[in-house]
Amino acid sequence: MSLVDLSQEFDSSVLARVLAKGRSTGAGFSEVFIEDKRNMGASLDDGKVEAVNSSRDSGAGIRVINGETTGFAYTADLTEKGLLAAAEAAAAAAATGDGQVHTVSLGTVARQQVNDVRIPPTSVPKARKVELLMIANDVARGIDQSIVQVSAGYSDATRRILIANSDGVLATDEQVRTIFRVGTVADGDTGMQTGYDSVGFTIGFELFDEESIEELAERAARQAVTKLRARPAPSGAMPVVIKCGSGGVLFHEACGHGLEADLVARGASVYANRVGELVASPLVTLVDDGTMSREWGAIGIDDEGHKSQRNVLIENGVLTDYMWDHIRSRNEGHAQTGNGRRQSYQHLPMVRMTNTFVLNGTEEPDDIVRATEKGVYVAKLGGGSVNTATGDFVFGMTEAYLIENGEITEPLREGNLIGNGPQVLADIDLLGNDFAMGNPGMCGKDGQGVPVGDGQPTLRVKSLTVGGTAA
């Protein structure tokens, strides 16, 4: 079964009255964001399906913007009375007291389908979802005797949203995401090591027709087993080669956040006032693309009702544009870019990435390794974080190897790498031709998490600081 479009559940005249109430204290802009989200998840650990969970969360967030001040209130009461009460609270929070009556006329519903959902997760029996967990458990444990623990998780989310605002925007979207993850622990002479892999797309249960859970479980198990013979990672600055599809988080942290217009406007980004300048190696073309069908960060419309689009942020090393939301576009007379996102109806939207990636270069990936005398090869990156004002950022390596005399040799224990965004972007000296998207990610900013994707071809940074313990 597919759920009905939210615009069929809310009369546009009710929405118009709520928006008018939002503007009743003198605000120039009001917005209602309605969300109905259903989640289903199941987790396995220690050989058992521990718990099967489901939740339903629906409600509305009302935003009222009066000059520089935003008033915001949310409610789980989606009746007209509930919506009006929230609009009144938001209006009071942003009041200047002009008390005029403002009328709002809404346009027709805009929709943009970026992905087809062939099998809605809500139509799949829970028993089938749980069965996948047992398969992952059995496969991972069968890979090697050293695998002593396996956890696995299945989760799906169906999120219907409706946005109406006093500029006349009326838009809806249905976003379906399905994800599966496997974690492993291997035990050996030098203690325990962990492995992890995940697969997730903005699609339905057809994910499992297209992706093999067995292969996912095997990769997660082999990662832990391989690391049993890992030596401590080196310490200090050296060339680092990052495998295709594993290191998009580098760009997410090294420059993605710094290109968000809200941080730029606050003067909290090293990339402020640098449009038109060379900010990266000329090899680098960086794109943020919410329309990238299926990918984890894909959205039809953003959470402010604007269609997602493909935005080129850096072209051949030159900074071309930032990412924008409603407030920043309005204040600076810039076009929307479809990057206004929020975690839920309980949160205010802000500038967020969608799918952020670097386009292909021309090198053969093997040649990049061969050209590196001594360094580190990162096959899987973990999370990262950045201080956008200084540009200093870190990211973890969860699977990495030494490069010695142009060859990948010993596996390394885990650690962080640290660098400075503009410096690292300038230091990218080899870019491969093997572009791939990476694992599904969750990006946190100001306490809000949203799903994002990233990708890149194999590349080399000629100098990055590797935070290990070995000389």
Add this chain to the structure above:
Amino acid sequence: MSRHTVDDLQAIADAIVAEAREGEQIAASVTRSRETDVRVRNGEVEHFVSAQSQSIGISVIQDGRTGNSSARMFDEASWREVLAEARENASFGSVDEFAGLAEPDGVEIVEQKLWDDDLAAFPTEKKIEIAKELERLVLAEDPRLRIDEADYADGSTEEASATSLGIRSSSRSNSCYATVSVLVDDNGETQTGWAYALGDSPDKFDLPAAAKKAADRATRLLGAVKPASRVTTVVLDPMVTAQFLGIISGTLVGENVVKGRSIFADRLGEQVASPLITLIDDPTDSRAYSACETDGDGLATRRNVLIENGVLKMFVHDAYSARRANTKSTGNAGGCLALQLVPGTKTQAELIAGVEDGVLIDSVQGLHSGVNPVSGDFSTGASGLVIRNGKTAEPIREFTIASTLQRMLLDVQAVGGDVDWLPSRAAGLSLVISGVTMSGA
């Protein structure tokens, strides 16, 4: 004050668990909360969020299978739907002979002051004024400072829970804080700092101290360079120590022990840390920010000594892990709830005076990405000040510090007396640790 019962919520929780059928266990938690969040920039309110929400969560255990469900509405029709969903979910879980709710254990609750009437009555205009005042105080500290954001936030939660085994609890709590994040520019360089003010109610905030702290953090990093790589001694600032203890606590949680994910699983009774280390989890200590009366299973919280003079004494358990480990719950459903180290006597300056050559670690970055509590690998980005001949010297940044959790506990050289009851599940104090690898240029 916190003995306040939330009658309407308790009635709902009681009604839900009364639905338990023969052989079925039900736990229900019903919550209502409010929040206010004010952000100020350049003397203007940037946003003002005012909201209330509610939620309900139900767990059902039937024949050793567990199912959960939750929703944001708790009228009867809604909770009946949630209960039906949790029951359905339970039918898909694996049979686990250890699954089950906590049995009441007779441990008395140690009452905590979780509610403040002054905060509840605090007027909205004054909340905005606090954020503006904090912004003004920071700007007065140094002309090179800019405000990134200044926030005031408060929240209150009323909660009632019940289980079909007869555990009932209800509480009402509120809290507030103000935070500021600042930027400082000098010679084309930008550095950042932040600080917060805490108190039972906003009149207890020490805003001038917070302003000074934020300004100091930012300005003292101006001119920071990337250091050379070497093995050194670090002095962890109390906030960093609290983050470190948070990671250590995961290795002492019973569930990780029984599932073979703890580096200390078979080390009970052994010396796992320097004799200077005595680590206690005590949510009944009212000085702790995370002090609380009951754990996630509804049992009374209690004081547990986890590591004493460096010897591993116990793990913390909830009802489930205790059953598997053939022991009793330690009132720790939810993990370690309020950690503290038994303090030494020296101030941070006195500790630094005892370090010939080292680094004062002001802040760390990337604990979530470079630390693996299962393997013990520890690697994190950091910034701070060089320590030379017992005194702090030039600032450094863009480097990592690395060791293993096991080594770091054993390599503790001194424990400070400067306890800071931070807004986290662990109190902080300064800690001196040797043998740490610093990676830089």
